[in-house]
Amino acid sequence: MDREQEELQFLGFFGIFKESFKIILTWRKIFSQITLALILPLSFIFLAHIQISQLLFFHILDNEDSLDHTPKNTPRYAKLSDVISSERTAFWAFKAAYFTFLLILSLLSTSAVVYTIASVYTAKEITFKKVMSVVPKVWKRLFVTFLCSFALVLVYNIVAAVLLISWAVFVGFSAFGATIFVLLLIVYLIGFVYISIVWHLASVVSVLEPAYGFKAMIKSKALIKGKMGPAVGFFILLSACFIGIAVVFENFVVLGMVPGAGIKILVAIVCFLFVFKLILFGLVVQTVIYFVCKSYHHENINKSSLADHLEVYLGEYVPLRAKNVQLEDFHV
Structure with missing residues (x-):
């Protein structure tokens, strides 16, 4: 990162966009290696999940339609029921496997990109081998943060469901009720976007600071104040893409x-290219936003201390100590 930390606080949406692209282009070799090792498999799993899920789902629907037109208490009816039951089990087993691999590769990719950008920021020599040796240890901290975020989202959705049931029971589908529903939906979406942004920034905090889990989310919540606009803008843009x-x-x-195998293959390749580029860009953006937020709150990071703690020491990842991360404030 060519900019001094004092300058980062002034970056807005387009400034962060430009800085992220500059980092990727300047260090394209290491990011290409990370992409080949982690982000390409993640992109493939993302698209393959859509393909396989639809095939399994449509097959279940066809068998259910056949079951509806089959007399009950017949051998064919019993056979179709068994087949549908097996297919549903396979469908949910595939979903579970998909989310497991998606989570693992997502956290590993996040670890690799955040560690790499921190190394770039400190002008520390970085190699793909060193990144991959640190990533498995950083991943554990990210996993704890993910579990805490998941628990928060679960509680949030339970509360939202209770409010929705209360709306249906006490208000109903009148004109006034429709207005209340729209307002509740807007509030829910705002809350969901906010939690998602805090979680993404907490992932960076978990790699670069001693805090992880709920502590990382609390730290992230404090950091994002003042830079919520660009963070929301990037979240909406990337989600829409x-x-x-x-x-x-x-x-x-x-x-x-559109008929034609050639067109299908072409569209699949284009989608695949866009997905892995989008994932890499998103991970770089959330890390740049972290440094922008640190600068905005005048939390100066000592580059030499950060570089020392990013080293692999005796084969173990040494997390940053609070005194080296929450350093002296600087004033502009």
Whole structure:
């Protein structure tokens, strides 16, 4: 990162966008290696999940339709029931496997990118071998933070469900009720976006600071104040891009809206290219936002101390100590 930390606080949406691209282009060799090792498999799993899920789901629907037109208490009915039960089990087992591999590769990719950018920021020599030796140890801290975030989202959705049931029971589908529902939906989406942004920034905190889990989320919540606008802008932009890619892939490749195997293959390749570039860009952006937030709150990071603690010591990842991360404030 060419900018001094004092300058980072002034970066807005487009400044962060430009800085992220500059980092990727300047250090394209190491990011290409990380992409090949971690982000490409993650992208493949993301798109393959859409393809396989739809195939399994449509197969279950076809068998259920056949079951509806089959007389009960017949051998064919019993056989179809067993087949549908097995297919449902396979469907949910596939979903569980997908989310497991998605989580593992996502956390590993986050660890690798955050560690790499921190090394770039401190002008420390960085190699792919060193990144991959540190990543498995950083991953454990990220996993704890993810579990805490998941628990928070679960509680948030339970509260939202209770409010929705209360709305249905006490207000109903009148004109006034529809207005209340829209307001509740808006509040829910705002809260969900906020929690998601705090979690993403907490992932960076978990790698670069001693805090992880709920402590990292509390730290992230404090850091994001003042830079919520750019963070929300990037979250909406990246989410819209992922949704758009998923819709295009599902309609053109899975459902085959446009005939021709050649077109399907071309669209699949384009979607794949966009997905892995988008994942890499998103991870770089959330790390840059972390440094921007630190600068905005005048929390100066001592580069030499950060570099020392990013080293692998006797084969073990040494986390940053509080005195080296929460350093003296600087004043502009």
